[in-house]
Amino acid sequence: MNEPFRKPDFGLEWLDADGPHADIVLSTRVRLARNLQGYAYGSRARVNDREAVYKTVQAAVDPVATFEGAEMLQMRKLGERTRRIFLERRLVSRDLLGPDPSTAPTGAAVVVSERDPLSLMINEEDHLRLQSLMSGLRFTEAWSVVDRLDDEIGQNLSYAYHHQFGFLTSCPTNAGTGLRASALVHLPGLVLTKEIERVLQGLAQVGLTFRGLYGEGSEVVGNFFQISNQTTLGKSEEDLIDHLERIVGTVIQTELQARQVLIRDAAAVTEDKIWRAYGLLRYARSLTFEELMNLLSGVRLGVSLKLLPDLRVYTLNKIMILSQAAHLDEAAGRELSTPERHAHRAEYVRRMLETEGSAA
């Protein structure tokens, strides 16, 4: 089969930075967890179940307009590097790929829409995971496209549903609406002013939680925080979405205030920090992903504060995704050693900053 990511922007429309507050909110994600009646799900699912689910969902997806022309990509049939690329693009989860990087679980698959920012994972923790990923703060919009897809697919499937608990899911925290929504926000102002702890504690008090860039268990790097709801039970989807939109909106305002404080009280130090980050990205010959993320954080703040006017958030987003290990290996056409990868990463970053925006 074709390697779908050879389309350079495959599944990466959200990098465009065309959504509201896109300099602060890298992306909004909304996903629904669904399971099929009559098949075991989660860790209880056997190979038989997984195969049957795959076939049933394939048949259900086929007539769905959103996925017109899209292939259902079985993880097993893709090369290991391609799977890693899908993960780096946030098109699939670690759970979908399973514990053994050399293969992938039976029936694990993804469909990525060609027309909408929508995808569907099959045989992840739940049978179906419907997901929308959009640039900027767009909970309502992302929810509405996922909801529509859920309606379309749901017509052709019998979902596991309980009159009291709602949609049944592999992990009880997802039961009810099966909805999890999150925004990936960049909060360097709150980190630099040391207000971040207070803000994160505030999130817990309103039923929200945060993670790093790559979901559950991932560490915060580059001042990127993924803010999401903790539970889905007992609230309507619309309430959850409204709540998140409002709270994340407040976080953005707090971040903007922190930036004003920085500009007022520590303009020189902040500018120096930003330009040093730019200088290192522009000239370093070796970069780890973590250092890159931290430097990109500084430069992103600079673009947001209009200190680096010729550079676009889009370029920074692209660097962040395309300079990850599997993407670099793919560009090199081979498995790079760790030092080689750091060198290739630095070279890629230099080339991007030279061609997609120079600064004084």
Added chain:
Amino acid sequence: MNEPFRKPDFGLEWLDADGPHADIVLSTRVRLARNLQGYAYGSRARVNDREAVYKTVQAAVDPVATFEGAEMLQMRKLGERTRRIFLERRLVSRDLLGPDPSTAPTGAAVVVSERDPLSLMINEEDHLRLQSLMSGLRFTEAWSVVDRLDDEIGQNLSYAYHHQFGFLTSCPTNAGTGLRASALVHLPGLVLTKEIERVLQGLAQVGLTFRGLYGEGSEVVGNFFQISNQTTLGKSEEDLIDHLERIVGTVIQTELQARQVLIRDAAAVTEDKIWRAYGLLRYARSLTFEELMNLLSGVRLGVSLKLLPDLRVYTLNKIMILSQAAHLDEAAGRELSTPERHAHRAEYVRRMLETEGSAA
């Protein structure tokens, strides 16, 4: 009187980097200490002595061809900032300026030749300090111009001389020839390969010593070491000069070998270090002098290794001298605060790197 340093290169010909091994040897300095018969010297000298010495030397210097057209500049008559600029240019010593920065000791003066890399300090630790400062490794040449000047001036003066001890000096370590010769060498290769300790211990074994950039008691910054003879007694000037030329030559060879080792065993790490230093100098908005020296050290190594082909050692030398505090104050036309100075320094460095050599 005129502010002589307004000639932008006043006393700075040695920055030209036209001497042998000028990428490693910033400068060679040879100085002779002389005292006049009949006047107390050093800490025993009273105001009367100092005034008389000043006048006697002035009369003796007047007919000397080397100083044709040169003014004898009394430190007291210069502004405080001008004195600091002279110090930063290595035209005068801390000793000449005395302990109180707002004034200067009676009779303390300097004459700087317009045609040769020669200067003469009056009423420093000794009555006369004749000095030559040249680019590169040039002990023999520097010695010969100082020796000639000594002959010229000596005809008009009666030096304090003892048939057994030779020329008498304020500090006994200078007695004998009164000669001290030094080379300011840049040894990043030996520092990075951790061989520097061994080399410095070797110097002590052959009667040499090392200091930082600004002489006695000054710390090593930016991997610059000032290597000089420890005593002058009991050896001819020619022997001392030959010895230094040979030993410093060996140090240079050891440094070059260390650089080969770096290129062979740690090329990627070394290149990365060099380019990061360049990137920070190119974009930082605030630089302390110490950080600047450390970054310049990396960039200088890069120029020397031909990694930064469009940048000249001359530019780096100039940055090093002209970005010091008094020079920055002078350029700004006022006394800068410390944070302002760091900002002006960074701005000056950026401008120099932009206009006097860009790198890929």
